[in-house]
Amino acid sequence: MRNTMKVAKWEIKRNMKNKSYLIGLLLTPLIIIGFMVIGSFFDDSDEESSESTVVFVNDELGVYDDMVSTIEQTGINWELMQTDLTEAEAQEELEDSEETAYVFVDEEGLENGSLAVYTSDDIDSFFMSEVQVLTGPVQAKQMEELGLTEEQLAGISQGVQFVEAGSINEAAESGEEGMGSMEENPLQTLVPGIFGGFVLLSVVFTGMAIFQSASQEKKDKIAEIILSSLTPSELMQGKIIGYFALGLIQTLVSTVLLLPVLMWRFDQPLLEYLLVPELALYVFIAILGYLLFASIFVGVGATMADVTTAGNFQGFVMMLPFLPFVFIGPVLSDPNGLMAQIGTYIPFTSPAVLLLRLTSLEQWPWIEIGISLAILVISVWAFMKLAGKIFKVGILMYGKNATPGEIWKWLKA
Amino acid sequence: MEKMLSVSNLGKAFKDKQVISNISFDVHKGEIMAILGPNGAGKSTTIRNIMGIMYPDQGNIHFQSTNGKEIPRHRIGYLPEERGLYKNVKVMDILLYLAELKDYPLDKARTRALEYLKKFDLEGKDKVSVEELSKGMGQKVQFIASILHEPELLILDEPFSGLDPVSQELFKDEIRNLAKNGTAILLSSHQMNLVEEMADRLFMIHRGKKVIYGTMDDVKTEYANFKCTIHGNNDPKQLELLPQVQRIEVNEGSTILYLDKEVNPNQWLKQLPEDLQILELKINRVSLHEIFIDIASDKNLLQEKKAGEVYA
Numbered sequence: 001m002r003n004t005m006k007v008a009k010w011e012i013k014r015n016m017k018n019k020s021y022l023i024g025l026l027l028t029p030l031i032i033i034g035f036m037v038i039g040s041f042f043d044d045s046d047e048e049s050s051e052s053t054v055v056f057v058n059d060e061l062g063v064y065d066d067m068v069s070t071i072e073q074t075g076i077n078w079e080l081m082q083t084d085l086t087e088a089e090a091q092e093e094l095e096d097s098e099e100t101a102y103v104f105v106d107e108e109g110l111e112n113g114s115l116a117v118y119t120s121d122d123i124d125s126f127f128m129s130e131v132q133v134l135t136g137p138v139q140a141k142q143m144e145e146l147g148l149t150e151e152q153l154a155g156i157s158q159g160v161q162f163v164e165a166g167s168i169n170e171a172a173e174s175g176e177e178g179m180g181s182m183e184e185n186p187l188q189t190l191v192p193g194i195f196g197g198f199v200l201l202s203v204v205f206t207g208m209a210i211f212q213s214a215s216q217e218k219k220d221k222i223a224e225i226i227l228s229s230l231t232p233s234e235l236m237q238g239k240i241i242g243y244f245a246l247g248l249i250q251t252l253v254s255t256v257l258l259l260p261v262l263m264w265r266f267d268q269p270l271l272e273y274l275l276v277p278e279l280a281l282y283v284f285i286a287i288l289g290y291l292l293f294a295s296i297f298v299g300v301g302a303t304m305a306d307v308t309t310a311g312n313f314q315g316f317v318m319m320l321p322f323l324p325f326v327f328i329g330p331v332l333s334d335p336n337g338l339m340a341q342i343g344t345y346i347p348f349t350s351p352a353v354l355l356l357r358l359t360s361l362e363q364w365p366w367i368e369i370g371i372s373l374a375i376l377v378i379s380v381w382a383f384m385k386l387a388g389k390i391f392k393v394g395i396l397m398y399g400k401n402a403t404p405g406e407i408w409k410w411l412k413a
Numbered sequence: 414m415e416k417m418l419s420v421s422n423l424g425k426a427f428k429d430k431q432v433i434s435n436i437s438f439d440v441h442k443g444e445i446m447a448i449l450g451p452n453g454a455g456k457s458t459t460i461r462n463i464m465g466i467m468y469p470d471q472g473n474i475h476f477q478s479t480n481g482k483e484i485p486r487h488r489i490g491y492l493p494e495e496r497g498l499y500k501n502v503k504v505m506d507i508l509l510y511l512a513e514l515k516d517y518p519l520d521k522a523r524t525r526a527l528e529y530l531k532k533f534d535l536e537g538k539d540k541v542s543v544e545e546l547s548k549g550m551g552q553k554v555q556f557i558a559s560i561l562h563e564p565e566l567l568i569l570d571e572p573f574s575g576l577d578p579v580s581q582e583l584f585k586d587e588i589r590n591l592a593k594n595g596t597a598i599l600l601s602s603h604q605m606n607l608v609e610e611m612a613d614r615l616f617m618i619h620r621g622k623k624v625i626y627g628t629m630d631d632v633k634t635e636y637a638n639f640k641c642t643i644h645g646n647n648d649p650k651q652l653e654l655l656p657q658v659q660r661i662e663v664n665e666g667s668t669i670l671y672l673d674k675e676v677n678p679n680q681w682l683k684q685l686p687e688d689l690q691i692l693e694l695k696i697n698r699v700s701l702h703e704i705f706i707d708i709a710s711d712k713n714l715l716q717e718k719k720a721g722e723v724y725a
Contacts (some may be wrong), residue, residue, distance in 0.1 A: 050557035221497030229514035
């Protein structure tokens with residue numbers, strides 16, 4: 001273990017002194033920031049030209065005019081219109097309209113303290129928080145109509161809220177259940193997951209550097225000198241740990257640089273969203289994912305004389321980390337679907353698929369998570385073993401790439 | 414002398430091909446022991462088995478310092494045949510890293526590294542990146558790395574390959590020095606002249622088998638017969654008929670007479686015919702180089718000599 005740490009320390013030190021690593025370290029977050037800034041320019045111009053949200057108000061209380069002036073004051077980009085459609089009719093209407101919402105202001109809603117809102121499918125995700133400004137005029141009306149007895153005051157202080165009765169398809173199938181489901185800010189659940197994904201991505205990319213490093217070891221012909229002082233598995237583990245630390249450094253630097261920019265851009269308390277218990281699980285999943293790919297890469301790297309001469313077999317292995325991309329679409333559209341479940345149980349895809357599912361699901365499928373983590377842990381252990389066997393022989397083979405047949409023989413040995 | 418390493422009955426096969434078999438030798442404290450042999454004879458395989466980089470199929474490797482099979486990695490210095498250094502690091506950094514891997518105190522390593530860099534004409538190169546070094550310089554750094562931690566057993570696989578004569582001398586001196594100070598040295602080479610000058614004992618290997626094993630002097634008396642080189646225009650047939658001549662080799666203007674093992678040079682010289690044209694005459698022992706070439710080119714001269722055959 002001491003030797004392993006020496007190797008790890010060396011790999012870290014060596015890379016930290018390497019200009020291209022340092023440039024990459026700082027450049028990656030800067031490029032992301034750059035894209036965001038450019039993106040925000042495009043966003044602005046989009047907003048100006050895009051149609052504003054049309055909000056129909058079915059006003060039975062006579063607060064429409066007040067609502068218009070409230071909207072004007074807040075500067076929200078809405079086109080307010082009056083309507084006398086019923087809730088059922090409004091839902092039908094919404095089936096084929098865009099950027100539209102129906103707000104029902106009636107006595108019944110006022111008594112319950114919740115007013116129904118129906119939105120078209122594509123409505124902006126911030127709409128539900130924006131719509132709350134309309135409570136002002138409604139409450140004023142409430143106070144005006146009722147005398148100010150103590151009871152009534154209590155009723156008022158209870159407040160009134162607009163509650164999403166569902167966007168059309170949800171409302172159609174689940175009726176009342178859809179009510180109030182989107183009270184939380186979506187970012188709150190997304191942020192830890194995105195961070196976990198980011199950790200996974202950056203350690204996997206750093207993991208690919210292990211591959212380089214293992215094959216460079218052969219190209220530089222230093223392996224035999226190093227192996228006169230320690231065992232192949234110590235060398236391999238040292239590399240895996242060293243590059244893991246480098247990946248974490250990358251993540252840390254990126255986070256420190258990116259987080260303030262993101263907080264400014266989205267104007268949300270991201271740090272608060274980030275530091276939640278779920279994060280621990282996400283990071284754990286990301287680490288398992290790293291260990292899996294790192295052991296595969298270090299093993300395959302040891303079979304190659306030169307990075308540029310990757311054969312079909314090695315090339316295929318290099319593509320493994322990109323396999324989860326196949327699952328992104330299906331998982332997002334149905335986080336509990338068959339594809340999502342398959343992805344959860346394949347070790348190469350499970351870290352990414354798990355992260356994706358956990359962030360998009362409200363109810364976590366604990367049994368599936370458990371099985372998936374177990375599969376992952378066992379695979380990590382197995383691949384480490386196999387990589388050790390390949391590494392031991394491969395690292396000393398000079399001048400040619402190992403064929404799959406040879407690798408198979410080493411594995412059996 | 415204290416045995417630092419003993420190898421007995423070592424055997425190793427790759428697939429069906431037996432690469433080495435029945436290799437046995439010792440390395441003693443303070444001596445230079447050479448493994449000689451043509452390319453592909455099994456020198457590096459033998460060394461890699463000793464270093465635990467390969468595992469022998471048969472035989473035993475015994476290290477004195479651990480009193481067993483376990484390799485005392487920290488007390489061995491190893492310069493492999495396939496060697497190099499990380500490219501994008503500073504010379505001193507890599508020397509210290511390799512010393513650290515051997516658990517050698519770093520401050521001591523630094524002082525010694527600077528001393529050796531100076532000794533090998535690399536003063537001031539400690540902060541230079543390895544990729545800026547020439548091949549020879551790189552080799553010097555590798556050599557320094559292998560001796561920096563004061564190993565008690567030093568294994569050098571082809572240490573002289575690729576070196577210019579000046580550097581060869583430097584290496585030779587340093588290796589002799591180390592041996593004088595008690596380091597046991599095992600070196601492999603195919604450069605006979607160098608080995609002949611410095612080795613105390615040698616083990617010649619061909620096609621994975623032992624050919625000669627013994628001290629340099631023994632080997633010379635045993636295998637290196639006298640030969641007489643005569644410059645001058647003489648009839649080869651006449652020379653061939655001289656007593657105790659095994660075979661002759663005719664070159665332009667000179668003839669080499671290979672003599673019997675039992676020959677007495679003084680007496681032999683006295684009975685040379687008077688009409689012989691001698692512009693120059695040299696009598697010396699067959700060099701290790703010649704023995705080696707004979708073996709390597711499969712002339713099997715030694716055996717033929719023993720059978721007393723004339724080889725022309």
